[in-house]
Amino acid sequence: MLNFFKKNAALVWAKKHVQKTAEFKKNSEKNQEALLLSLVKTAQKTLFGREHDFENIRSVKEFQEKVPVADYEDLKPYIERVKKGQANILWTETPEYFAKTSGTTSGSKYIPISKEGMPFQIAGAQSALFHYIAQKNNADFVNGKMIFLQGSPEMEEVFGIKTGRLSGIVAHHIPAYLQKNRLPSWNTNIMEDWEAKVDKIIEETEHENMTLISGIPPWLVMYFEKLTEKHGKKIKQLFPNLQLLVTGGVNYEPYRDKMEDLLGGKVDIIQTFPASEGFFAFQDDYTKEGLLLLTNHGIFYEFIPLEEYGKPGARRLTLKDVELHKDYALILTTNSGLWAYSIGDVVRFINKEPYRILVSGRTKHFTSAFGEHVIGFEVEEAMKAALEKHPAQITEFHLAPQVNPTEGLPYHEWLIEFEKEPEDLEVFRNELDHQLRERNTYYDDLITGNILQQLHISSLKKNAFHEYAKSQGKLGGQNKTPRLANDRKIADLLEIYKL
The missing domain is CATH 3.30.300 (GMP Synthetase; Chain A, domain 3)
Structure with a gap:
């Protein structure tokens, strides 16, 4: 009875959610400008806002004139002050979290996630699942076991700010109704040795009713390969009720043939585009190419034509200016205090109604x-x-x-x-x-x-x-x-x- 209730509740929630998203899909351009001006107004009295004359910004054009495109090195002096516990620097309060990522020139990067920004990280993933459930008209997977191949959920504190890997931070926010179904165990999840961790995950999952598995493609492949080597069976033989893979981090297509061979049967795929800086897009139609750009999730987007990126006078386009099938460097302004921030990803629009993208590369790759x-x-x-x-x-x-x-x-x-x-x-x-x-x-x-x-x-x-x-x-x-x-x-x- 409980399983029946969970499944049907998920179907009802999913359909209501998809109906609610219709508005932002139709009004993305207008909503984006309003969002930017709202972010600027909120941060007027911050150190960054005062230095960049936020008080006198009334349009996207004025914002672009006053706030240059920045990378992590440009924002690092501000972030170092935030790391010392200072408020009102990039955003009105100190962050709720720092997502710690490995950098190249900067060493470890500390990406702020505000109290306002964190819910959108969770909402992006939930929205992806709700769109899938509504389109499929099937929520059977909620009654099985789910696994998320992710970093350790253990966190340290930097002057009172909880700090860890994004996937580990998100692990603390998984809805209660999914927690009982979630694997691996806490003790396995906090293991740092990745090979030993995957071996332990296999021990905990190999005899379970796995219905949803999430992770970046190369590590899904590693997990599946170890399972098939151990049991001599395809994944769908081991997990006959496996319904859904949720992937992100890299383009899934180069892994598709290998994954299909390992799976040995039909499994639906949802591709997503999350990062420490925000949850940007997901595949709202699992049968079609392209990821729905989330224009109502606390992030204002700009797009620099890739051939102009890094050059003086490079154009900073907004949604209304982009062309289909061209490559753009992605620039973000977020409700966690990143301003005209170059994340390093390159995107390509394949649809405008609504706006759908492909992640086509990295500015440095x-x-x-x-x-x-x-x-x-x-x-x-x-x-x-x-x-x-x-x-x-x-x-x-x-x-x-x-x-x-x-x-x-x-x-x-x-x-x-x-x-x-x-x-x-x-x-x-x-x-x-x-x-x-x-x-x-x-x-x-x-x-x-x-x-x-x-x-x-x-x-x-x-x-x-x-x-x-x-x-x-x-x-x-x-x-x-x-x-x-x-x-x-x-x-x-x-x-x-x-x-």
């Missing part, structure tokens, strides 16, 4: 040693198309330029860990090169003009990327190896894994 500016979306789509024509299974790959080869012209090197190689690797190489040329005219021009030779493929040993991540101390639920780079730092470290 590209290959342009020869002026080609190849981005993540292009290499992932090229790989997907090549695999469709010449079937193979890919565990992971990394693209890097080879500027000074021992002989011949420079080239792009693709370091690929194959689960199953294509029937003819040379034919596959030619197809992959062709597909990338189709997607990037600059790369095509370089090949045509004999500036570059065709790409090279270097096959890597099994578990190469796993061992590389382990050697760098980057095993864990939120870490992922960049798919491409503009130098050979990662490529050189992968040399020892070449076949």
